[in-house]
Amino acid sequence: MKLPHFEYEAPGTLDEAIALLVAGDGMARPIAGGQSFVPVMAFRLAEPSMLVDLRNIPGLNKIEIGAEGVRLGAMVRWRDILDHAGLKTALALLPEAIEHVAHYQIRNRGTVGGSLAHADPAAEMPTIALTCDAVIDVVGAKGKRSIRAGDLFIGPLMTSLESDEIIVSVLLPAWPATRRWGFQEFSRRRGDFALAGVAAFYDVDASGLAQNAHIGAISVGDTPLRLTKAEAVLNGRKIDDATIADATAAASAEVDPNGDIHASARYRKALVGTLLSRALNAAANRKA
Amino acid sequence: MKPASHHAQNTYIGGHIERVEDYRFLRGEGQYLDDVSRPGQWHAAFLRSPIAHGRIRKIDASAALVMAGVHAVVTANDIEGDIPTIPFRRPNPTIGPYAQPIIAREKVRYFGEPVAMVLAESAELAEDALAAIVLDIETLPPVIEREAAMSDKVLLFEDVKTNVPTVFNADKGDADAAFAAADYVIRDTFYTQRQTALPMETRGLLAEWDAKLGKLSVSGAAKLPFFNRKAMAKMMKLPEEAVDYIELDVGGGFGARGEFYPEDYLVAFGARKFGHPVKWIEDRREHLMAIGHSRECSSDVELAFRKDGVILGMRGSLYINIGAYVRPNGMTPVRNAAQFMSGPYRVPAIHLDAYAFVSNKTPAGTYRGPGRYEGCFFIERLMDQAAAGLGIDRLEIRRRNLLTHTEMPYPLATVLPSDGRAETQCDSGHHLEPFELVVHDSKWAEKSALQGTLIDGRYHGIAIGSFIEGGASGPQENVRMELHADGKVGLYAGSSAIGQGLETILSQIAADYLELPMDRIVVFHGSTTYLKEGWGSFGSRATVMGGSAVLDAAKKFLAAFRTHAAARLGVTIEEVTVSEGVARTADGRSVPLSEVIADGINVDGSFKNQTPTYTYGSSFAHVAVDAGTGHVEIVDYVVADDVGRIINSMTLHGQVMGAAVQGFGSVFSEELVYNDEGQLMVGSLADYLVPLASDYPVVRCHSLENWPSPTNPLGAKGAGEGGIIPVGGVVANAVANALSSFGVKPNVLPLSPSRVWEMIEDARAKV
Numbered sequence A: 001m002k003l004p005h006f007e008y009e010a011p012g013t014l015d016e017a018i019a020l021l022v023a024g025d026g027m028a029r030p031i032a033g034g035q036s037f038v039p040v041m042a043f044r045l046a047e048p049s050m051l052v053d054l055r056n057i058p059g060l061n062k063i064e065i066g067a068e069g070v071r072l073g074a075m076v077r078w079r080d081i082l083d084h085a086g087l088k089t090a091l092a093l094l095p096e097a098i099e100h101v102a103h104y105q106i107r108n109r110g111t112v113g114g115s116l117a118h119a120d121p122a123a124e125m126p127t128i129a130l131t132c133d134a135v136i137d138v139v140g141a142k143g144k145r146s147i148r149a150g151d152l153f154i155g156p157l158m159t160s161l162e163s164d165e166i167i168v169s170v171l172l173p174a175w176p177a178t179r180r181w182g183f184q185e186f187s188r189r190r191g192d193f194a195l196a197g198v199a200a201f202y203d204v205d206a207s208g209l210a211q212n213a214h215i216g217a218i219s220v221g222d223t224p225l226r227l228t229k230a231e232a233v234l235n236g237r238k239i240d241d242a243t244i245a246d247a248t249a250a251a252s253a254e255v256d257p258n259g260d261i262h263a264s265a266r267y268r269k270a271l272v273g274t275l276l277s278r279a280l281n282a283a284a285n286r287k288a
Numbered sequence B: 001m002k003p004a005s006h007h008a009q010n011t012y013i014g015g016h017i018e019r020v021e022d023y024r025f026l027r028g029e030g031q032y033l034d035d036v037s038r039p040g041q042w043h044a045a046f047l048r049s050p051i052a053h054g055r056i057r058k059i060d061a062s063a064a065l066v067m068a069g070v071h072a073v074v075t076a077n078d079i080e081g082d083i084p085t086i087p088f089r090r091p092n093p094t095i096g097p098y099a100q101p102i103i104a105r106e107k108v109r110y111f112g113e114p115v116a117m118v119l120a121e122s123a124e125l126a127e128d129a130l131a132a133i134v135l136d137i138e139t140l141p142p143v144i145e146r147e148a149a150m151s152d153k154v155l156l157f158e159d160v161k162t163n164v165p166t167v168f169n170a171d172k173g174d175a176d177a178a179f180a181a182a183d184y185v186i187r188d189t190f191y192t193q194r195q196t197a198l199p200m201e202t203r204g205l206l207a208e209w210d211a212k213l214g215k216l217s218v219s220g221a222a223k224l225p226f227f228n229r230k231a232m233a234k235m236m237k238l239p240e241e242a243v244d245y246i247e248l249d250v251g252g253g254f255g256a257r258g259e260f261y262p263e264d265y266l267v268a269f270g271a272r273k274f275g276h277p278v279k280w281i282e283d284r285r286e287h288l289m290a291i292g293h294s295r296e297c298s299s300d301v302e303l304a305f306r307k308d309g310v311i312l313g314m315r316g317s318l319y320i321n322i323g324a325y326v327r328p329n330g331m332t333p334v335r336n337a338a339q340f341m342s343g344p345y346r347v348p349a350i351h352l353d354a355y356a357f358v359s360n361k362t363p364a365g366t367y368r369g370p371g372r373y374e375g376c377f378f379i380e381r382l383m384d385q386a387a388a389g390l391g392i393d394r395l396e397i398r399r400r401n402l403l404t405h406t407e408m409p410y411p412l413a414t415v416l417p418s419d420g421r422a423e424t425q426c427d428s429g430h431h432l433e434p435f436e437l438v439v440h441d442s443k444w445a446e447k448s449a450l451q452g453t454l455i456d457g458r459y460h461g462i463a464i465g466s467f468i469e470g471g472a473s474g475p476q477e478n479v480r481m482e483l484h485a486d487g488k489v490g491l492y493a494g495s496s497a498i499g500q501g502l503e504t505i506l507s508q509i510a511a512d513y514l515e516l517p518m519d520r521i522v523v524f525h526g527s528t529t530y531l532k533e534g535w536g537s538f539g540s541r542a543t544v545m546g547g548s549a550v551l552d553a554a555k556k557f558l559a560a561f562r563t564h565a566a567a568r569l570g571v572t573i574e575e576v577t578v579s580e581g582v583a584r585t586a587d588g589r590s591v592p593l594s595e596v597i598a599d600g601i602n603v604d605g606s607f608k609n610q611t612p613t614y615t616y617g618s619s620f621a622h623v624a625v626d627a628g629t630g631h632v633e634i635v636d637y638v639v640a641d642d643v644g645r646i647i648n649s650m651t652l653h654g655q656v657m658g659a660a661v662q663g664f665g666s667v668f669s670e671e672l673v674y675n676d677e678g679q680l681m682v683g684s685l686a687d688y689l690v691p692l693a694s695d696y697p698v699v700r701c702h703s704l705e706n707w708p709s710p711t712n713p714l715g716a717k718g719a720g721e722g723g724i725i726p727v728g729g730v731v732a733n734a735v736a737n738a739l740s741s742f743g744v745k746p747n748v749l750p751l752s753p754s755r756v757w758e759m760i761e762d763a764r765a766k767v
């Protein structure tokens, strides 16, 4: 579990970083907090020729709250999100979810961009991005582009990023103040990757019915998932016990998780329903 | 009997005394193996079998050998003659053929078995080279679980024709007659999962060969330096004096670290063969596949009762998966499970068969409370089920069967074939005392109302259970006490420090007896260079055995002081009294200890004892179970034990709490899972889930010293393991109690959220 040999650069600009990635011809990798990729290297599951550290590139660690929504720079760390007072009102779902990420030391180093690029279906940030219809801004040798979260995650630990592309920021669209939301996850120990997790929100229309329901699930598929069938159950209905029961059943039915050494598939499937039910209860009972 | 220290004013023993070691540790001044390096040292890395069972066709290291920085690759072909096998610590007549060779030659028998060792300029380069070695292995059918192993269809050792090296029988009275006469019998099957001890510091060794002197020095010793020195000398065909084992600071042992493993030999072999110091630090991934596993035990056991709840007998079979070889103490958990399953209860008639079977998994060894944790789980689960079956209160049924002081010494079952400790007996105690203390402190009466109730979405349950803990493993311990030039007293102990606070404990005992301040005592431990012979730290022995040896040395030290002082004062020895570091005559003349430095004091002390001590106690758990997630919260956990004599309540409670929390890991989260091919599925601490401080409440501990052990002058008993022993049984019973409305039987560990939820679901599906 010693690291393989690699070169290391910490350039001061995005252009230089991209040039290094291009020169690496697919074998050079960006590195941010290192909390996911260094273990991968220690297990010799990746042996990059070079690590391009993004730490010296200015402007990547900003949290901006504006009319269009919340923009998180790629190098924003979990700690920065949890320490940010404005986020608790602008997008309360985000800090609530990030509370569940790992442990102290890891939250001090792990980054938003790293988590999105790592694309672990058991991680919180990718599911939050997907649930919130986030847009990820990247730059690469061919220039800039924006990728919808739903198009970024294509498989377990797989994204649609080119090897010379760097995530610059992610935009989570603005929330109306009256939005109802809930977040629930369950892990074997505090800070472990979730056995399953659910992020849910909806808006309430003038007649008290749910609209625009968004439900994302952690750790029950190859990628972060949207539970569209459960969302459909909620839209146009009052969120009461009967609706929640229907949505819960729909959620369990539409996921097809794998079993592993930590939990059986059967358990995970049911757990998604349990967590959704708890998240929706929290949402319904939350004072708008 | 109140074996006081010889002057009433001595106050270190029994105190709440901070550990003297901690000043160093907290300042980052600990010296662990990885802190030590030597000029010219090479680094070792091991190529390990990637499959569970196979025949080695060829190992081609040529590509590795040409890599920059790679010095050598050692395989079985480099070992002349027979491949040495690791000696047993507790031999018995049938295990000989199952001993572990120090490297695989023809066959590999577990995933992770060493097949080659690379020696390189750095650990990184050594690891790089592993990938360049071509290993050609023919796959054989893996033998993973009990049925396949015990069928003997596929043999691990073709020459011996059975996968069952030993069946131990534990016997007492006439069990069949007891069952024939019983009013009520409860029988069930149970399983405790495969685990490992997981010390924070992984293993490591630094071996140096001095060709001129013909001497081998091995740093990184733990637990048993003197035994391992003998083993190494024998396998290396060197005289014992030519091998030194050096103990540095050790980051935990728990039974697993410090036993003799294949890598120990290979690292030393490399140093000797190539004349370079060789260092190896085990990484966590290989630690999980290489260090001793433990606890994988299934059972089919029954208890016979009279209708008033009095136990008449115990019968059944235990099946222990000991992995691919019999390691030095691989049989200890097997024979212990049989001997100690009756635990603190009066069981007049016993017949248990404990089968040790080999499989293509990592070979097993001991883990804190070996065999006792397993046995306690089985009997405590049976006790709660019997209480329900007989309609007797769970406290009451235990009160009727716990051992009392009038029955001491109380003989346990005899275990044959003998590994040298066939017979044993509880030495002293009154088991109802800690039991009632726990009943009281846990507020059992009040909490009884909770049993099975649903509060805020969670089911609450409580349980209590009791245990015995064997300690003071014999046969002997030695210390040497020397007056140093600075006036301090050097204490050279044969016991090992594995993180348990040995320096503090031995200093307290020495300081009390010598009537000196504790900071005048300096403890040196564990290395074979200090003493001709010693034993070490295992089986909860260091305080009792090492501490008693300190008393002996202190007595001789004071006698020597008196002799020197009498000579200086020109009087007879009888005219001199010694107290608080000063020798005095009746007429008021005196000689302080510092004045006899030139005369020299250097004395040996020892303590011989083959009779173990039995600490005993009870513990209580209050749990709350979330039926939606299967999560079990420990709401409260209380332990009380009687340790004969409390030397240091702080280190004692540290042991008890630490052991209890370690037990929570056993009950809920730790498991070494293998797939059907015999591949270990647990490769890191993201998979092997040790308990975290944030997951559990503070364990509340009470210690008693009502019944000193008659076996040693301190009256002390071992206390390092007891805390973990009852956790499985007590927590599982609390979960059963919480979920009583579903009628679930938590008989299989661990109680992972997934398993707890499935038990509830399956019970729901039945109604």
Ligand SMILES: Cc1cc2nc3c(=O)[nH]c(=O)nc-3n(C[C@H](O)[C@H](O)[C@H](O)COP(=O)(O)OP(=O)(O)OC[C@H]3O[C@@H](n4cnc5c(N)ncnc54)[C@H](O)[C@@H]3O)c2cc1C
Binding pocket: A029, A030, A031, A032, A033, A034, A035, A036, A037, A038, A039, A054, A074, A075, A100, A101, A102, A103, A106, A109, A110, A111, A112, A113, A114, A115, A117, A118, A122, A123, A124, A125, A165, A166, A167, A168, A191, A192, A193, A194, B686
């Ligand atoms: C013990 C432990 C527990 C953990 N538990 C959790 C948990 O519960 N939940 C959770 O979500 N995470 C968890 N993590 C992971 C942690 O949150 C990581 O920090 C995070 O997933 C990745 O962030 P990073 O900055 O460390 O990325 P790195 O490790 O530096 O990089 C990860 C990957 O992203 C790429 N990358 C990094 N930055 C960029 C960028 N700007 N553009 C393009 N590619 C980039 C790298 O090339 C690499 O492939 C845990 C980690 C550990 C060690």
